[in-house]
Amino acid sequence: MGFWIFGKKENTGEIKKLGDNLKNSFSNIKKDFESVHGVLSRFKDKHDQHDKKHELHSARFDRIENDITKIYEILEQFDQKNLERSIVHERSSTFNRSNQSFMNVQSLENLKESLTPAQKRVIQLLDSTEIPLEYEDIAKELGVSIITIRRHINDMKKMGFRVKERFNIDTKRKVFYLEKEIKRAIRRKNEH
Numbered sequence: 001m002g003f004w005i006f007g008k009k010e011n012t013g014e015i016k017k018l019g020d021n022l023k024n025s026f027s028n029i030k031k032d033f034e035s036v037h038g039v040l041s042r043f044k045d046k047h048d049q050h051d052k053k054h055e056l057h058s059a060r061f062d063r064i065e066n067d068i069t070k071i072y073e074i075l076e077q078f079d080q081k082n083l084e085r086s087i088v089h090e091r092s093s094t095f096n097r098s099n100q101s102f103m104n105v106q107s108l109e110n111l112k113e114s115l116t117p118a119q120k121r122v123i124q125l126l127d128s129t130e131i132p133l134e135y136e137d138i139a140k141e142l143g144v145s146i147i148t149i150r151r152h153i154n155d156m157k158k159m160g161f162r163v164k165e166r167f168n169i170d171t172k173r174k175v176f177y178l179e180k181e182i183k184r185a186i187r188r189k190n191e192h
Contacts (some may be wrong), residue, residue: 033183079169114159118144119152123161123178127186132166 139146168175
């Protein structure tokens with residue numbers, strides 16, 4: 001009765017051949033799955049290695065970030081100590097100068113005569129402001145380069161004009177200003 005499904009008895013060799021082919025096909029599929037499993041296992045191993053390296057790098061970056069934060073705090077403390085020392089130095093030099101005569105209007109006038117027009121504009125700007133200015137602020141206001149402003153301020157200091165400077169803790173830059181006595185002397189001279 002089963003022969004009507006598969007045909008005659010003579011076809012049993014073909015059926016056996018078909019069964020062997022089917023068995024070989026499943027064997028080949030099994031080998032392919034094992035190969036794919038091996039590739040996926042290598043990918044998983046690589047992924048695990050990358051995760052470990054990422055964790056190491058992340059830990060290193062955290063340590064570097066902590067070190068940078070500590071360095072920044074040390075620099076802030078150092079800057080604060082330098083500012084305090086410069087204030088003490090400034091006060092002691094002011095005390096030492098107290099025996100000397102203050103820059104009077106006549107010496108201010110002599111200095112003003114030897115200043116260039118550009119240097120006079122720097123002094124006018126410092127005179128008109130109530131806050132210390134950075135090189136960049138002065139340069140921007142007068143429309144010249146920062147290098148030019150540095151040169152003007154250094155030249156004025158060499159000539160004896162008392163342009164004061166401090167270190168701004170927030171911006172980490174020098175700021176310049178005129179003492180109130182100098183400002184008053186300039187204004188008195190301009191009134192006459």
